[in-house]
């Protein structure tokens with residue numbers, strides 16, 4: 578059997594006629610920049626998440642930049658964030674000249690360990706940036722409570738978690754600003770780069786809308802230093818089709834995760850844990866396993882692709898040498914990076930494929 582990790586081609590074939598039609602409509606109108614599909618998408622995202630303002634943008638990295646720029650994060654400001662995440666989370670902080678201050682993650686959820694945040698707060702701290710890693714929100718009430726107490730902003734890096742909930746609310750609808758990515762393999766992905774920022778604060782939303790288009794409040798009148806951060810109309814057209822199917826696709830991802838959790842029975846495997854009051858968008862189904870690299874090779878030989886998210890925590894990345902962190906500073910993140918293994922995850926995995934993966938993995942991990 579040969580398993581597809583993300584099944585992007587299958588997904589396209591499934592929605593092909595609708596997607597082709599939506600793209601063709603943009604081509605026919607040639608409204609490539611900020612066409613009406615963008616307006617439709619933003620309205621759809623607001624309806625889906627319940628947030629007051631959804632603003633589409635070029636990708637999930639620029640979404641983080643827009644969020645921090647709107648909150649006036651400047652050189653020398655400190656932002657607290659986990660080191661066990663994709664580089665964009667901390668890279669964007671550093672890109673603005675601000676300082677990523679890392680706090681280790683919790684071993685069971687892989688998300689920021691809220692009990693360790695307060696000890697890192699200084700007079701320079703401006704914001705906390707939790708990441709909803711692999712699709713599951715962090716302990717957002719606790720993050721918000723700490724932020725309120727110390728007068729800090731909360732920016733949720735929800736690049737992986739569109740459609741997840743925390744205590745019944747979308748994580749796009751929490752924090753001061755929440756972001757997401759529509760990278761093709763994300764739970765809701767377009768066919769290129771894409772992203773969005775979300776906020777219930779009308780003023781912040783207005784600033785982000787302007788920042789996205791070179792800081793202009795009127796054509797060729799630039800109130801802020803902004804960026805070329807718009808989403809392409811063609812990508813919005815793709816997303817409008819996929820958003821219509823997203824509830825169903827999300828439920829299927831949740832079903833895939835449930836079957837994995839039922840069928841993976843080896844004692845050598847640590848299964849992902851979703852907290853009682855949260856739901857995950859299951860961007861990844863990631864297990865912990867010793868001898869991970871060996872297991873990965875064996876699965877590969879059986880036609881099962883896997884991925885490692887992430888092999889090196891951010892405090893050990895060369896680009897962050899200047900921050901002065903050392904091996905041993907964040908032991909949980911360091912351990913996870915050695916044992917984490919993401920299994921094929923998408924809405925279109927067949928039951929027999931999941932069964933096959935579980936049989937192979939239960940077997941392989943015993944060796």
Ligand SMILES: Cc1ncc(COP(=O)(O)O)c(C=O)c1O
Pocket residue numbers: 636637638639662663665666708734736737758759760770771772
């Ligand atoms: C946690 C996290 N933040 C930010 C990003 C950046 O998103 P994009 O690739 O759309 O720029 C990603 C993308 O993988 C991510 O996983």
